[in-house]
Amino acid sequence: MRYLMTTRPTEQSADETLYAEMGKFIEELTAAGVLLATGGLEPGGVRVTSVGDEITVTDGPFTEAKEAVAGFALVEVRSREEAIELTRRFRRIVGDGESVIQQVFGP
């Protein structure tokens, strides 16, 4: 089963140690065949809203930054517990903040 882990943005800036540790973590998970895809997301972005027939396109940044997503990882695991365990390890590396794990269905 697949899980998508998304991470909220934080104020802290990443230092070199964190980059090195994250690099190692990603390499390890890729090698183990668990991590399928990962990436960081630009702040803001473009919002596309539809109401009835009307479609509105708005450029960021947006005020409610808390809801935004700063990065994601798509993992393939045997169980929810494995996904949680991996996210624990991720959170331990990146420090204070919040991640959300959701199972991915399909295609």
Next chain:
Amino acid sequence: MTDPPTAAGPATGPAVTDVHARIDAVVKLESARIVAALMRVVHDVGLAEELAQDALVAALEQWPAAGVPENPGAWLTAIAKRRAVDHIRRSRRHDRKAEQYAREQDQPPEPAAERDDVLRLMFISCHPLLPTEQRVALTLRVVGGLTAAEIARAFLVTEPVVARRIATAKRTLAEAGVPFALPEADDLAARLSSVLEVVYLIFNEGYSASSGDDLIRPALCLDALRLGRLLAELAPQEAEVHGLVALMEIQASRSAARTGPAGEPVQLHEQNRGRWDQLLIRRGFTAMLRAREIGGTPGPYVLQAAIAVCHAQARTAADTDWAQIAALYGALARLLPTPIVQLNRAVAIGMAAGPEAGLEVADALLADPALRDYHLLPGVRGDLLLRAGRAAEARREFERAAGLARNAAESAFLRRRAAEITVPEPAGRTVGEASAAFLARDDLDPATLRSYGQTLTRLGRAVGEGLPLSSLTPDLVSRACVVAWGDAAPRTWNRHVAAIRSFSAWASGPGGERPFGAAAGGLAPASATGNAGVVAGRAAGGAAGLGDAGVFAGGLRRRPETGGRIAALAGPDLDRLWERADVAVRERTLWRLLHESGAGVRAVLGLNVEDLDLDDRRARGGAGRVSWRAGTARLLPELLAGRTRGPLFLADRRPGPGRMPAEADRCPDTGRGRLSYERAEYLFKQATGATLRMLRPR
């Protein structure tokens, strides 16, 4: 000894079951590294696995109260390593070594060294010294972190069987003193192919599982993918590893599309390609590129992956590059000249160069006894014949395929395909109808009729029950007989030949009402008109009288019988047979028992667990008394693995819904059926080239 620090504070929190679930997740993610790290210390896979198990028990005791440590994998490794050092100290032989490890143990190993350790572990758990089933169990256990119960569920065997396989494997490796080292260069190819075989076998077990009833089985695909991906990082310079990964990724990408809403199989060309998992396809392409970059002559996995890539690249079924696929199958057939590869090649050629070209390859396979009962051969031929405009033959092949298919959904699908073809009703009787009429005679005794019935059933299955009797040529009959009984004992061959001759004579006689004409070719010269054929057929029938070959048994000859005795296998052959490590315990037990008891094959296969008296080494089955000696007695406990009832020798798989055996022939615990004579004979033939009856002592 102090344990490593745990995360602050006893749990206000997690329930014990949560801790268990977490431990389970940690073990599945980290098992390979933990066991590999221990192997470095103790050099014995059995001991390493036990130490890892001990560490797990410690975690189960401590974590619920003390909280889960910050880095659970490292905690488990550290605990297990300490126990390993204690173990070495207790053994008092390697004091200096132990001290050295005690000093080193808290230093995390270099990542590269750690990777090599895991690779060494995989080479050991897949060692060719072990029979395949033990390799599979041990690899899933120590590298995949699965429990014996999980492995048992996935392979439809009982837990004690898996536990025993793992224990035997560990003992074999320890006794052989297999070193914890990477294989030497000249041994690498063979050792690697043994690893790849295990990974692909695990994948296929999951991939070919029928949908639904047990989710553990599809999870095997994930386990195999993980093992493969891991192996690709560990041995990145091996093209075949990337080939296997590419093959598995692309096959797995189709898993959602390959069954319909009712669980029926959906053929590749009819699959909804929108449901193919593009992420896995891209991963497969990437793996394939890595294989290509390494270069060299493509091995079997790279070739199979290349075929999978061709399919994945086609946007629609019609876009498929069949010429390329046919060429790849040609290359694969040179490496793996199996009939299944040839059959796939026939399909590809049929698509690339037209149905006649495909039929040429497929028809050659009709003479291969290995495909005798394989439904896909008539299935493929049906397809090709239909496209070649030979509708009546196509329909008969689909009917034949439906009769041979084991899976109910597949059989129904083939029957539908047959029904979709409208052909004029054949003139005169079909082979099936004629057989039924022949067997309904009242001038033969029941035993003869039963024996004839077996022969004609097999004949009908081989040529198609729906074939008009007038199209049954001597050639067709000869080929069917050679495929079915060509390698049987002369006495068996002669029995079937006699039955067919009798049927043939009856069919050409006045009672048979056989429409004379087109098919008397065996007796008339090729240039003869139909009329001359009739005359020749009648003349022969009239002249030879009773027991004559008739019109379609003309190609069949009796074989000399060797005084009714079958040559028995001799001493050295037997010794070699008993020592074979690549044979499953079921086969070894069966063969030993047949040899030691001298009993008939059917009597031995008919034994039930409750018939056995292990102490007195004998059993009383329905077919009389069977007794054995030490060789069998040693093997029986492993075969039984705690079973107390049901057939002694069980089939590998649970029967499909369409082929449910009688209750007496089913294991009440696992649902698997009794091992059939045909299957047992086939396996013995594959392993030795001999027949089971040759195991009887002189």
